[in-house]
Amino acid sequence: MLSIKVICVGKLKEKYLIEAAEEYKKRMTSLCRLEIEELPESRLSAEPSEAEIEAALKKEADGIALRIPAGSMVIALCIEGKELDSLKFSQFIQLCSSKGKSRLCFVIGGSFGLHQSVKDGADIRLSLSKMTFPHHLARVMLLEQLYRAFKIAEGSKYHK
Numbered sequence: 001m002l003s004i005k006v007i008c009v010g011k012l013k014e015k016y017l018i019e020a021a022e023e024y025k026k027r028m029t030s031l032c033r034l035e036i037e038e039l040p041e042s043r044l045s046a047e048p049s050e051a052e053i054e055a056a057l058k059k060e061a062d063g064i065a066l067r068i069p070a071g072s073m074v075i076a077l078c079i080e081g082k083e084l085d086s087l088k089f090s091q092f093i094q095l096c097s098s099k100g101k102s103r104l105c106f107v108i109g110g111s112f113g114l115h116q117s118v119k120d121g122a123d124i125r126l127s128l129s130k131m132t133f134p135h136h137l138a139r140v141m142l143l144e145q146l147y148r149a150f151k152i153a154e155g156s157k158y159h160k
Contacts, residue, residue: 002032002093003103004146007067008139009060009110010041017136024143031150036139039063041110053112061115064107072105074122077138078114081125086159090149108138 012018021036028034040063042056068074073096084092096104106126107118111134119125128141151158 001102002097003035003069004028004032005035005037005067005069005072005103005105006108006139006142007037007039007064007105008108008135009039009064009114010135011038012136012139014136017140020140021143024140024147027147028143028150031147034146037067039067044112054115057109057112057115058117060110061118064114064118065121068105068107069103072103073101073124075104075106075124075126076114076119076122077106077108077128077142078119078125079127079130079132080119081127083127083129086145086148087152089145090152090159093146093149094153106142108135108142110135 012021025034025036039060042059044052044056048056093104107114107122109115109118128138128145133141148159
């Protein structure tokens, strides 16, 4: 069974996002081993300088690096990443599994994104859209797309 870890910078606070994330996590219990790990988002001043942002991203990157399971294929979610439609994303997940990549690790940064070192260290950079979304919503969107990918692979009517 495929093992998927989602590393997220920042804690979900809004009830509707927590409930949505929990729902997709529950739906995937029979499809994969899913783990979601939250890291604290660095606190910044109201008007942070570029240096302050860089230092915060570096600190977050260090925490991310410690949590990536050995042997995982790392997928960094970032705006400059490759865009895939749901069918191609499902094919990607299936291809990873068929090629022996049984551990996938998705990384979602905080409100300022991911440090360049995380992006550079990733096997793949993935973008959910050209649009900008709050990182907390991106987590729910990723979970939904993972669920959809599994349902596409099994030929379910979930994906229309």
